[in-house]
Amino acid sequence: MDLIPEPAPNIRQLLAFYLEAGVDCALTEAPVDRLSEPDAPIAPVPVRETTPARPIREVPAATPAVPRSEIAPPPEAAIAIAREAARTAPTLEALCTLLENFEGCALKNTATRLVFADGNPQARIMFVGEAPGRDEDIEGLPFVGRSGKLLDRMIAAIGLDRSKAYIANVIPWRPPGNRTPTPQETQICLPFIQRQIELVNPDVLVTLGNPSTQTLLSTREGIMRTRGKWFDYDTGTRTIRAMATFHPAYLLRSPSYKRMSWQDLRAIAKALEQTVSPSS
Template identity: 80%
Template sequence: MIPEPLPDVRQLLAFYLEAGVDCALADEPINRLVEPEAAPAPAAAVARPAAASPAGRLPAPAIIPPRGEPPPPPEAAIASAREAALTAPTLEALRELLENFDGCALKQTATRLVFADGNPQARIMLVGEAPGRDEDIEGLPFVGRSGKLLDRMIGAIGLDRSKVYIANVIPWRPPGNRTPTPQETQICLPFIRRQIELVDPDVLVTLGNPSTQAILGTTEGIMRSRGKWRDYDTGKRTIRAIATFHPAYLLRSPSYKRLSWQDLRAIAKVMAV
């Protein structure tokens, strides 16, 4: 058997891009599930020996500046997010708060904040997991291939982006489209909950397993949780909520579009009331 020729650099880069690997952060892989080690306490000042001056006096000791402050531990970041989210009286204030929030490391690697798209006065709100490459570039959720499919899905029941409000649990793109860590999800969760409360829709639709589990608090997989109406309590009133497949999943598994269509029809029936 003749071995296949090895790919050249151009072919390898094209493969990485197709797989979603479009940025490199370090030469070595980083295990983001391991707790970061606490930085040692900085010394107040360290003196370096110096030669005597011509007058026989020693110059002032050179001071080595202390290291920068380590990032806050996840527990502190989650608590800070909860407190901050409650202070936002409007969607505009919530967006500005997220622009200035430094408790999530994803902000440092993302191009921009992906806050929302659509009509804040809409009766229906759709929530996905996290932005992808196209969303990170444009600053809007669901604008890539999965976004085009989502437009066709809601269009099939007479809706478009002027009649829905779209957001994600996590507003910053994870590097290389990797899966967000549980810590990153917990840090961002208070903000999307506040966003849902401020939009106050009649119907809440979670797209995909991660957003469904995070927002609706279920441990079931999307196959078992989809198509079931649930109650989502905002603290002010109860909203009808339902889970369905993420458009990106339907692109990979088109055979499940039939089940997704059943969910869409159920949503359209409730919206018609």
């Protein structure tokens, strides 16, 4: 049987594909071949001197501007600076200010704004994802796109909303093109989310997806093995019950796993009913 080739995508379909892939801006109007060799410089035409030349004072070439991402400290130094800075933050407001002024992570230079948190800082439950996406980068709030709407429906199913939950990400800046954060970027941002969890001090911590689960719960197992199981998260002053479940973005791609996520949410709701907050 002859295979019929698929029709070429039109402009609208191409734009939709690029937008879904995280391409939201164009650098130039025309493509640039950056692999081609530059043209050889044109040699200056010698000029015959008719009079004795006066000595010319050499003017030093202007120093090119150095991008902020290139003057960031090395990863090891940035991690140490982040740990010390996060440790000194007495409140969530102070922690947010520290992040706004922190120059140790290059992601800050490509993001539109800091995405710190949303919800109630006094909530008994805290949800932590991996990193902001395009919509979050625009609005400055976590989980406001399609996955955010699904998360709202998920927590509503157990009688909660954003006024009764606290939502954040391990990485507070959007990686360019929604790429996966590097291990160095994750380690630099880790002290800040750890301090954030400590300051919120929830009764239940929910990690959304594999990256945040492996980062916060110190496991190398995949989400299929970790979801639905209880972990102990130690803040240094208190042990918090923690559970991993699927990231809403994953559920949008694989809706057949929503049933398993619903089982996780029911276990989380039951734990909230049985747990008495130290502040109550």
